[in-house]
Amino acid sequence: MTLSVGTTAPAFTTTDDEGNSISLSDFAGKIVVLYFYPKDDTPGCTKQAQSFRDNFAEYQDKDMVVLGVSMDDQASHQQFKEKYGLPFKLLVDSDGAITKAYDVDGGGYAKRVTYIIDGNGNITHVDDNVNTSTHATDVLSSVGK
Numbered sequence: 411m412t413l414s415v416g417t418t419a420p421a422f423t424t425t426d427d428e429g430n431s432i433s434l435s436d437f438a439g440k441i442v443v444l445y446f447y448p449k450d451d452t453p454g455c456t457k458q459a460q461s462f463r464d465n466f467a468e469y470q471d472k473d474m475v476v477l478g479v480s481m482d483d484q485a486s487h488q489q490f491k492e493k494y495g496l497p498f499k500l501l502v503d504s505d506g507a508i509t510k511a512y513d514v515d516g517g518g519y520a521k522r523v524t525y526i527i528d529g530n531g532n533i534t535h536v537d538d539n540v541n542t543s544t545h546a547t548d549v550l551s552s553v554g555k
Contacts (some may be wrong), residue, residue: 412513412523412536419444419527420511427487427500432477435532438482441474442527443549446509446520450482450490450500454522459496465546474553478501480520504532524554 414417419442423433428522434442444502445462449457462476469476475485483550503509514521518554522542526535526549535552537545 412538413533415440415533415536417533419531420506420523421532422508422511424507424508425484425502427491429484430499437475437523441529441553443474443476443524443529444479445524446479446512446514447522448519449480449488454542456494458545459494461546463494463542464499465550468550477501479508481509508525524549
């Protein structure tokens with residue numbers, strides 16, 4: 411069962427695809443789209459990432475942050491990001507700690523779930539029925555900014 415709307419988003423600190431330390435608190439005051447996906451460079455995950463890539467300018471215009479999370483390691487994230495020209499950060503969750511904290515553990519991989527977190531760190535929207543091809547525009551519609 412995913413976390414509910416109105417819940418405080420679990421804090422985390424991890425590394426991104428470039429090896430930089432990153433925490434949810436780094437984005438206080440901004441809307442964060444935290445999307446969990448099963449595996450780098452697989453068909454559905456690639457479509458979903460490309461959807462965010464293709465709509466990234468609109469996210470920037472709305473001052474929204476997109477963060478992708480899977481249980482792949484930094485090297486895998488780097489290759490995935492470079493191969494498809496992804497302009498947003500991919501977070502390393504090799505031990506599954508973030509995946510478990512957000513209740514999206516699929517047994518060795520992250521389930522495909524997206525959380526929208528407001529500037530105060532509260533979950534305002536949960537999407538656990540993702541259409542990988544249209545996901546980025548679906549998220550923008552749900553935010554209604």
